[in-house]
Amino acid sequence: MITGTLHALALATLPDTLYALLARPECSLASLQAMPDGRWQPEGPDWFCHIGDSQTAPIDQRHTEYHRQWLDIQVLLAGEEIIRYDVADARQAPAEERKPDLFIVEHAQLRQQLHLQPGDFAIFAPGEAHQALCAVDKPARVRKAVFKVSPDLLRGKR
Structure with missing residues (x-):
């Protein structure tokens, strides 16, 4: 897990490929905030982004998830939220695949x-x-950009 802010991107010490993605002019906070809701994919199959509103909820009403295929970059565009997490590998835990x-x-x-x-x-x-x-x-509306990045991009594969 890596965290940071678009306001000081260099401090996040990201791998070069992730830094290059988030440093793109169209990935600035102002540019992402101005984008319409929906899927955005300017670079082909290596990554894509979903932008949209969501509603926060009490911790006991939120599910815990993980992904096997995609690296998840969650950028908050408006509002505030708590994200709970763990760095242990959850892929061996019993889980239900609700969507791909x-x-x-x-x-x-x-x-x-x-x-x-x-x-x-x-x-x-x-x-x-x-x-x-x-x-x-208390529950509130937030707006987020959620990037899905192929781990192959980090390995220099395309």
Whole structure:
């Protein structure tokens, strides 16, 4: 798991390929905030992004998920949220695949959490369990950009 903010991207010490992706002019906070909701994929099959509104909820009402195929970059565009997570590999835990590459884990042990505000991001590698969209004080609307990046991009494969 890697975290940082678009306001000080260099401080996140990202791998070169992820830094290059997030440093693109169209990935600045202002540019992402101005994009319409929906799927955005300017570079072909190596990565794509979903932009849209969501509703936060109390922790006990949010599911815990992980992915096997995609690296997840969650960028908060508006509002605030808590993301709970753990860096242990969750791929061996019993899970239900609800959508392609969306595995829901019951009774996950999430030992860490982040409080995200606009411009902040969290990056989850395949197998890292995370519980996004947890309410800070009370349920509220947030807007996010969620990038799905092929791990092959990090390995220099295309």
